[in-house]
Amino acid sequence: MRIFGLRTCLPAIGLASALCAAPAAAQTAPTDIDTLIGASLSPDTGMTLARAQISDRDLLGAAGTLERVLLAHPEALPPRLLYASLLCRLDDREGAEVEIGLLGGQPIADADWAEVTGACGAIARPAPPRGKRR
Amino acid sequence: MRRHCASCSAARETAVNRALLSAGGPLALVAALGLAIEPALAQPNPAGVAAAVRNKVEIRSAATRKAHPAVLRERLFMADQVQTGAASQLQLLLLDRTTFTVGANARVTIDRFVYDPAANSRSAGISVAHGAFRFMSGRALGKPGGAVNVRTPVAAIGIRGTIFEGVVGEDAIRIAEDEPAVGRVKADKGEASLIVLRGPGPRTQGDTAPGAIDVTAADRTVAVEGADLAVYVPRAGVPPIGPFRISPAGLEALQELLRPGPGSPPGGGGGNHTARNVLIGAGVIAAGVLGGKLLGGGRKKGPAKGQGNVGKQGKPSAVPPPNPNGKPPGG
Numbered sequence: 001m002r003i004f005g006l007r008t009c010l011p012a013i014g015l016a017s018a019l020c021a022a023p024a025a026a027q028t029a030p031t032d033i034d035t036l037i038g039a040s041l042s043p044d045t046g047m048t049l050a051r052a053q054i055s056d057r058d059l060l061g062a063a064g065t066l067e068r069v070l071l072a073h074p075e076a077l078p079p080r081l082l083y084a085s086l087l088c089r090l091d092d093r094e095g096a097e098v099e100i101g102l103l104g105g106q107p108i109a110d111a112d113w114a115e116v117t118g119a120c121g122a123i124a125r126p127a128p129p130r131g132k133r134r
Numbered sequence: 135m136r137r138h139c140a141s142c143s144a145a146r147e148t149a150v151n152r153a154l155l156s157a158g159g160p161l162a163l164v165a166a167l168g169l170a171i172e173p174a175l176a177q178p179n180p181a182g183v184a185a186a187v188r189n190k191v192e193i194r195s196a197a198t199r200k201a202h203p204a205v206l207r208e209r210l211f212m213a214d215q216v217q218t219g220a221a222s223q224l225q226l227l228l229l230d231r232t233t234f235t236v237g238a239n240a241r242v243t244i245d246r247f248v249y250d251p252a253a254n255s256r257s258a259g260i261s262v263a264h265g266a267f268r269f270m271s272g273r274a275l276g277k278p279g280g281a282v283n284v285r286t287p288v289a290a291i292g293i294r295g296t297i298f299e300g301v302v303g304e305d306a307i308r309i310a311e312d313e314p315a316v317g318r319v320k321a322d323k324g325e326a327s328l329i330v331l332r333g334p335g336p337r338t339q340g341d342t343a344p345g346a347i348d349v350t351a352a353d354r355t356v357a358v359e360g361a362d363l364a365v366y367v368p369r370a371g372v373p374p375i376g377p378f379r380i381s382p383a384g385l386e387a388l389q390e391l392l393r394p395g396p397g398s399p400p401g402g403g404g405g406n407h408t409a410r411n412v413l414i415g416a417g418v419i420a421a422g423v424l425g426g427k428l429l430g431g432g433r434k435k436g437p438a439k440g441q442g443n444v445g446k447q448g449k450p451s452a453v454p455p456p457n458p459n460g461k462p463p464g465g
Contacts, residue, residue, distance in 0.1 A: 034207060037185045040186065064225070068186040071393060089340065092332055094382060101386070
């Protein structure tokens with residue numbers, strides 16, 4: 001249905017327009033509050049924004065973005081993995097381990113896991129579930 | 135200079151309201167004309183925005199003294215109170231880009247918020263009467279300096295650029311009692327406060343600095359400088375227990391109050407999501423095209439009809455204080 005296309009695309013278009021609004025700021029993550037919120041509505045646009053903020057060295061901003069995403073989409077795996085790697089970069093390894101422990105036995109793509117180990121070093125990869133932890 | 139002074143605005147609004155209420159017709163008319171001529175003066179500036187809303191979250195407006203379901207992007211003002219239900223959360227994004235997450239079963243009030251990006255200064259105070267919360271300093275717009283404090287019924291937390299979490303009430307007792315450093319102590323179900331510094335740690339990257347907080351209770355201040363160090367204040371009149379390193383189980387229990395796990399259903403609360411997202415997308419495009427605007431002032435009244443809740447949405451100090459309940463911290 002056409003409306004679903006709109007629904008899915010508009011936040012992404014908004015984020016893209018914000019990222020491209022000023023040539024000088026093309027490499028810079030947006031800081032306007034409404035843009036930050038709009039870009040956090042879906043896991044995909046939230047990940048894009050968080051990566052832009054990380055590139056901009058705004059790790060706290062990226063963590064806030066991913067927390068917004070995970071409030072609305074607790075089931076989304078890639079944002080939680082990126083969030084775990086971000087916690088390691090903020091030197092909160094225990095927090096990262098809690099996040100990874102929540103994943104249970106969900107299959108994790110090797111590329112996603114490589115990002116986690118790149119930030120956290122050696123860390124236990126979740127085993128297939130024998131029962132739900134929570 | 136653009137100054138966001140929520141307290142000034144609230145005072146201004148109160149003064150105007152008082153004039154309208156108490157004055158006779160002519161004076162009220164003059165006041166009303168004043169409002170029409172310079173709307174910016176009549177409208178308070180927001181302290182922050184509801185950036186994520188999950189399940190049952192209500193805002194009790196200081197202006198109207200009425201509660202209404204929180205709405206995504208709703209502006210929050212000084213003295214507004216946020217109240218959450220079970221399995222419910224709200225992320226408040228303050229104008230200085232500080233993120234304040236209100237966890238489940240919580241009651242939180244914005245006591246004070248003054249932010250001046252031009253002068254690079256801010257002053258903020260938040261009270262947590264009950265429930266879980268997470269504070270994360272904002273980096274954007276030039277690391278503003280100024281006092282930021284969070285208060286619980288029994289503790290005051292001074293913030294030195296940081297990520298920390300806490301919980302007030304029964305959940306604080308439940309988590310703290312399982313910590314070896316605390317054990318069973320006499321605690322007040324309405325006031326017990328557990329506070330955990332989450333970082334950033336000393337090896338943090340990016341534009342962040344290691345975090346630290348000072349927790350004061352019963353005229354004693356404990357400096358907390360190290361990720362995942364916690365302080366517990368079981369009741370009024372006793373100094374803080376700790377700092378002690380919180381256990382992984384304690385940390386996980388706290389996270390459950392602050393963020394839903396992967397097994398949780400998507401957040402919800404009704405509302406027309408399609409219409410909402412179209413509107414949000416349009417708003418985002420407008421924001422992107424216009425770019426750079428910090429945030430407009432002006433109170434947005436409660437939720438639009440039919441919109442409803444759209445939330446799909448240390449290092450220890452050198453000499454830790456004694457445990458007032460007989461059990462030594464860390465033991």
